[in-house]
Amino acid sequence: MFVPEYLATLDPFAGEAKKLVESSPPLDSMPQEITERAIARVRWQRKDMLVEPSIEAIRADVLSFYLMCQGVAAVSYPYSRETRIISDATKETIKYRMYDLFKRGHEDACLSVVQRSLKLVQLEGGDGTEIGGKKIPREDFFKIRDGRLEQDGIETIDDRLLPQYLPKYAVRWMDLAPLLRHRRAELTKLYLVNGWAVITPRDLWDMFADFISVKTEEYVASVYEKFSDTGVPSTLLVKVGEGISSLLPPEIGIRGRFAGMPGGKLRPESFPPCVKKALAGVGSGVRNYAITVLLTSFLSYARASPSGRAATRLGDFIKDISVVRDEIAAPIFEAAERCNPPFFKDQPQEKANVYYHLGFGMTTEPRLQESGRSKWYRTPNCQKIAMSAPSLCDPDELCKKIKNPLTYYFRKLAEHARSGG
C-alpha cells in the first residue's frame, strides 16, 4: 500500500499536492535535479512517468510539475505551443499512472481521486444493468466495447487487456462540461442514458487525464496573468521555460495540429470586449489609457505571441519592422483617429509614446535594431483596466474566467483551433 500523498501524483491540483508545495522551499530555489525533471517531463516515456511511493519522490514529482508550468508561463503565453506540449505530456503521464495503478490492483485509490471531480457509479454488468431505471441492452455493451477497441486500433485482444475495454462505470455527463468546453469530449460520442455516460476503464483514464490536462492549461494562464501583475519572472523559471521551448518540434511538422494557434495575423473577432471598445474609438476621458496603454500592449503581445524566451524585446519575436508599422501601430493609430476628439490631433506627441510603449524609445520612425530602447509594456490585467478605465470594461462570460485580456484572446484562438474554426 502507498502513502496518502501518492494521490498527488495523479492530481497535482489536489489538496495533498498543495500541502507538499507549501511545505517545500520556493520554486525558484529548486535544486538542479528538480529543474531537470521539470524539463524532462515533456519527453518522458512510460517507465519515466512512474513515481516511487516515497514522500520525497512524490514531492519531487509535484514540485517539478509546478516548475514546468511556471517555466512555460514565464516564456510563452496561455495556450501557446509550449503550454500545449506540457498539457499533452501531463495527460499521457496521468493516463499511464492510472493504468499502472489499475494493473497493480489499486483501482479503488484511482477511483477515490476521480470521484473528487466526477460523480461516478460502477455498473454491475451482465443482463441486469440499469441506469436510472433504464435497462442497458447487452448488445449495446458489446458495441461500446467494440467501438473502444476500434478507436485504439485493436483487432485482437487477450483476456488480460479485455477488461479495460468493457463498460464498467457511468459518470454524470454534466461533470464532463470542462472537457466538452475544450472539445476534449464530444456529447455525440458518449453513450448517454438518463444523464449518465457509460464508459470503460480506458475512457475513465482518458477523461480524468484530460481533466488534469485542462486544469494544467488553466493554471499556466493564471500564472501568466500573475506575471503580468508582478513583472519579470525569476531566472530559474525562464531557464526551465527555455529548456522546454527548445524541445518543441519544428513548427512546419506540426502545422496541421496547431493550425489557427497564435503567431500569425491578428484575429479581431477573438478580441475581448475592452479591446474591441478601444478599437472603436473612445471619449476624451479614457483615450490615453485605451490607446497608449491597452491597445499598444495588447496588439503587440497578441501579434508577436512571445515564445521561447522571456519577453523583453518585441524585436526578438518579429522579423520585419513592417509588422510593427502595418499590423500593430496602424490599427492603433486608426483607433486614435476614431476617438472623440481624435487623440493625436490635440496630443500629437502621443504617437511617439505608442512606439515608446512598444520598446522602441521615443520615436515615430521605429527600426527593428532599436527594439529594447525602452520597456515593452505588458498588457495590464483586467482588474487594473476596470480601475483605470471602467468604461472600457464590459465583461462577457469568458471575461469572468480570465484575468488578462491576452488570456481571453489566446483562449479564443485555442478554442477556434480545436473546433476547426
Place this chain on the structure above:
Amino acid sequence: MREATPEERRRFYAEEWNKREIPDFILHTLSLREFGFDLDGTGPSNRYNQFMTVEQLAEFLRNRAPYSAFSSVALYEHPSMRKGWLKSELALDIDAKDLPLRSCGCPQGKVCERCIDEARRVTIQFAETLRSDLGLRNVFTVYSGRGFHIRATDDSIMTLEQTERAQIVEYITGSVIPSDVTMALGYSKVFRERVARTFKALSEQRLLGARGVRRTLVKKLMAEKEQVVAAIREGKLGKLHDFGGMGPKTFRQLLEFLARLNSGFTDGKVTIDTKRILRLPSSLHSGVSMKCVLVRDIEHFTPDEAIPKFVREREG
C-alpha cells in the same frame, strides 16, 4: 392570423392578460431577468428593463400595451445593465416558419396549422431527448405564437457555456453521424429517429439535391419510403445497401445530407446565445394575434388554446 391593432393590444393587456400565466420559472427569478419590448412593431429596441415585482411588470404592460414582450434566458446581478451574468436557461427555438421541411407548401415566412403541428412534433422529440438522454428534469415548452420554445432550467445546465450548448444542439438535432448507428439507446438512437423523421418528410425533388445520390437511386428510395424509414428506425441500415447504387460512399453522402437537414430544425444561434431574450409566456404575439403560452400538455396541444379573446370576438 392578422396583426393585432393598437386598440386590441390595449384591450388584451387591460382585460385578458393575467400574471398567473407567467410560468413559475420566470416568476421566481423575475427581478434577475432583463426584459425587452417591441413597443410599436419595429423590433425589440426597448431593452435593459428590470422589474422588481410582477406588479411593476403588469403596470408596464397595461400602460404601454407593447407589440411584443420578451424576457432574458439569462439571470443577472444587474439586469438593467445586462451585467453580472449568473446563469442561463438552455433554450431551443423551433420556429414553424423556419422548419427545413414542410409538407404543407406554405410560402416562405408563412405558417399554417400543419406547420405548427410539425413544429410541435419536433418539440416533443427534442424535449424527450433532453429528459431521457441528458437526464434533465425541468424542461418546459412554450408556444410562441408561431412555433415553440423549449426552456430547460435544471441548475446543472444553466452555467454551461457556448461550446457545451452547441454540442447539445448537435445531439438533440441529430446533426452528427455517429460512429455506430445501430445501438439501441444513446445518441445512435437519437440520430436514427431524427434521420427517419427527416427522410419521411423528404420530397423526391429535395432528395435530388443530395450530393452523390443518383436520380435512379432517389426514385427507388422514394418508391419504398416506408420500408426505408422502418429500416432506419430499427437500426437495420444494412438493408439500404440492398438498393442498387447505394455503395458505402453514397450511403455516407446520404447520411450527411440528412444530418445537415436535421441541424435546421432548431436555430442553434438561439441556444448558444446565453443572453438571448425570448418571447414572454403570457404576452401577446401581435404579429399573428396569438398568445405566447406555457404548454402543459404538448401531446394534445393545439393553437386554439392560445387564441386571445379579442380574436374570438372579431371572428364571431
